Amino acid sequence: MKHTLSVVVEDKPGALGRITTMFARRGFNIDSLAVGPTERPGVSCITLRVDCSHHSLEQIEKQIHKLVNVLRVTELVSGEAVERELLVARVTVPPARRGELLRATDALGGRLLDVGPEAVVLEISGTTEELDAFHELCRPYGIADLVRTGRIGVPRASTKRRAARRLAAIG
DSSP, rough: OOEEEEEEOOOOTTTHHHHHHHHHHHOEEEEEEEEOOOTTEEEEEEEEEEEEEEHHHHHHHHHHSSTTTTTEEEEOTTTTTEEEEEEEEEEEEEEEHHHHHHHHHHHHEEEEEEEOOEEEEEEEEEOHHHHHHHHHHHHHHHOEEEEEOOOOOEEHHHHHHHHHHHHHHOH
């Protein structure tokens, strides 16, 4: 089963390396990886996706918690988190067919970033499934280049409110 982990770390040299090495030593492949700064200076968030059993995930979380510079490890549970990826594609499309591609891109929430004589550069963010669909939409036109970020995410705002209400009801 695929699991998404959000690992908050001190932004120090070696923090990412220690985490990825831990996965490699235990024989787990990281399917997706994204790293970026948080709202707190000196703190970064590593979002990674791994295919493993629930039991293995528990062991992974415990091992990550033990690593230097790790502040917090959270599983982003499907349905309780908002998760997104970004796709940027350079699509070779003749000027006569650009209108249809741009209308489809706009309908899917994407946008035009650049126009050249033989190609356009498009971007779209969304779920993995939405980006897969956009990729398939672009394929018949001719994809010259395509890159995708790793998955990123945060817990849903509604999930936090529900948890706060439960805590208030208890206390």
